[in-house]
Amino acid sequence: MNDDHPFAEFVAEWGDALLRYGYVLSGNPHDAADLTQEALIRLHRAWPRVQRSRDPVSYTRTIMSRLHISTWRRLRREQLAWDPPDRGCLDDLPTGFERGLWQALAGLPRKQRAVLVLRFYEDLSDAEIAEVLGISRGTVRSHASHGLSRLRSVADLRIAVNGDRP
Amino acid sequence: MTDELETGLRATLSHAARSAPVLPDGLAAQLITRSRRRRARARSLAAGLALVAIAVPAGLVARDRPEGDVSTATAAETQARREPDPYVLAMAGLTPLGRRLIVLDPSEDAPMLLWFARDAKGATLFCTANRNRAGGSFYGCDEAARSSIGVGSTSVIAGEVLYYGATDADVTSMAAVAADGKKIPGTVTRVDGTPWRIWTVTVPGLAAIGSFELTGARGQVVNRIEHHGSVAGELTAPPVGPAEEMPHGLVVTLVTTPDETLIWRLNGQPMSMNLVRPADLLTDLGGHAFPVSMTSRGARWYGIAQAGTARVDLVLPDGTTATATARPDRWGIGVSLFSGVYRHGTDIYQEGFELVGYDEAGTVLWRDPQPAVPPLWQ
Structure with missing residues (x-):
């Protein structure tokens, strides 16, 4: 089986919930999308370790929270894979x-x-x-x-x- | 009131969350590709910085690029920089496969390398190396098979963006397909002696790309790579307050989505950006302040400088000086904006230069030397 399959399944199952968390955390869909994608990329990099020792949802939520209160945006050198429509709630x-x-x-x-x-x-x-x-x-x-x-x-x-x- | 407030807050957050967007299908594959590419780059950057520190031990400071990119290294004296070639660093332990392809990174106005290599286990790798004009570089290799499903790009906050990828399919042409269906043709370069090809396409920075189509000799679509692309949020966000019209045709706007950012445009096309949230303002990744962030495109040089700066001089090694008047920003950020032009035949980064900031009285407020950066790839 592809090593990335469990990660892809995790994204499919939890991605939207994490995006909702990012939305209430940041207050806008752009930051929510950025935070979620950035955190999922970091989760992928740590996936073998996280899978063994931690709850991936908790891990990703922690990354999103800490990114949001830090100056992470300056580190973003690429446009992430997806940007949502600009819509308020x-x-x-x-x-x-x-x-x-x-x-x-x-x-x-x-x-x-x-x-x-x-x-x-x-x-x-x-x-x-x-x-x-x-x-x-x-x-x-x-x-x-x-x-x-x-x-x-x-x-x-x-x-x-x-x-x-x- | 507290109970009412807390109850109301729970309800507000719960209701607001329902308005959150949903992730598009197929995003996981793109995130996996980006994760692998970034991992390679992170290793490369760390190795590059370590070697630079050995070569130029004095005066190294980590700072952000004017575009807000990952940190690079800048020596504090105007002298020739002795940085290792990132291609050489990338190829440690690898065997080259075919010739290198040199393309223009439009966001840096500098060459970029794309090539294939083989590792000790015989796996084919797709490698890239970039070096900005100020000397900062990054590079990385990823398994070519994985690269064939992903797309790389240069900085998206620029007038043009270069997208690239690798494929071993029998394709002869390719195009980026914009969200409105318009096709922007790219180039496919076959690597002799291998089944691999490198495709590249340069698109306007304001074009939202939906997919990349790779086509065979008879025009049939061999592979379509969905991109879920859109224009960077900074470029589509409505400006806050009026725009600032600077000398030499540059227009600066402030946007607050996704965060406080100044966008510089020329003839409506984005040129670069400055992060101006207080925590980011003229501050490097280590939290140290620096006095100026300058971008050079063609003959134009422009940027932001610390508050109180009334004039900025760009001084070349032969004493030639270009001057730009600086003005306070109109949004209350607390910086001075400047833009100027210089008349010079060569790339100022190749010779090195110094920026000097003055106050209204003509007193020097700060100096910011940029060491010479000899060209690597022609």
Whole structure:
């Protein structure tokens, strides 16, 4: 059997889920596509080792998270294999409250956003988030607190102005 | 409020995720090809930098290319660079197979090599070597059989992009097929004494390529390589704020997709880019600041320099000096933009030069020497 077959199967099974993670992490389809493809290329390079010792989904998610909070883009020397259409999701969000939160997320520093996405989208514990991002649990809590505080101020403002609750 | 916020945040992220795009079919094969090619390049770059460090031990700094490419090495003195030929490095332990093909890398305006080799186990390898005008180089070899299903390219942030690949199929011509169906003819070069051929095609940087068609002597399509190609996001993103019209026809725009980037264009065609997110701004991969990022295309030289720079001089070894007035960027990034032309018969990188930045009062703010880079491949 081709050595690459298990990797191709992994991409087929998990690629879209990872892309969705990249989307909520970065907030736009271009970065989501870049992050996902870059992380999958790195996963392929480490595939024999990862298969033996780690969960490939967790490994890829960790790569995507760390790439997103780093300066990885300067390392990209090639156009990756695929670039998605430029389309936002605001129209798909059902309430003004959610649209406001999505826009407010875009204003957060990358680490704060990553912590909130890992906690509220991936449902990871603080210890797991710390491992994914390579930071301490205390830093995770600090980022979560600051991020929620900033979102809360935006949400409070929306409620005060529009009475628009989730 | 906290519970409401957290509940709302979960719902927002869940709903937003449904709007994410889906990966196209066949992407895994392309990612595998790129992974293998990049692995070869990474080994090559590391080896190249190590040897350079031995040859020029003083003043080496790692810095990004003006196009935001992988790091290269630049000596801090204007002297002849004694870098090893990346072709020689690539061929360590390998046997050449046929002659080398020299093509123009349009993004660098510099030659690029493509060739075949055989390793100790008898496997046929497809190899490439690039060297930018500033002397940075990378090279790599991959199994030719794997290369036949993939596509390589030069930098996509450029007026033209060279795509290339290898095939052992009996093909005589090829074309890139744009998303709108238009075909852009390329070239197929047969390597004597082998069943292998190298195909190349140069397309406009703004052309979205959907596939590459390899055809036989009777015009039949022997192989179609799907590309899922599209124009780089930086080139299609809407600009933020007004454009800056620079001297000598250059136009600069700021885009924020996928991240803060300045795009330089001439007559509407992309020329190069600068990453200007605060973390990237005039900062090398090691986190060290440098004062200027200059690109040279034809007689034009242009780029960004540290804030406060009012004038940039390009000084050649014979004392010839070209001057460009610099102006603060209009987007609040915190850099100065400059563009100029020089009248000189030869490639300035072959002779070496120095860039000197001045403030409004004429005081020297910074100096950035570029060592001479003798040509390798003619």
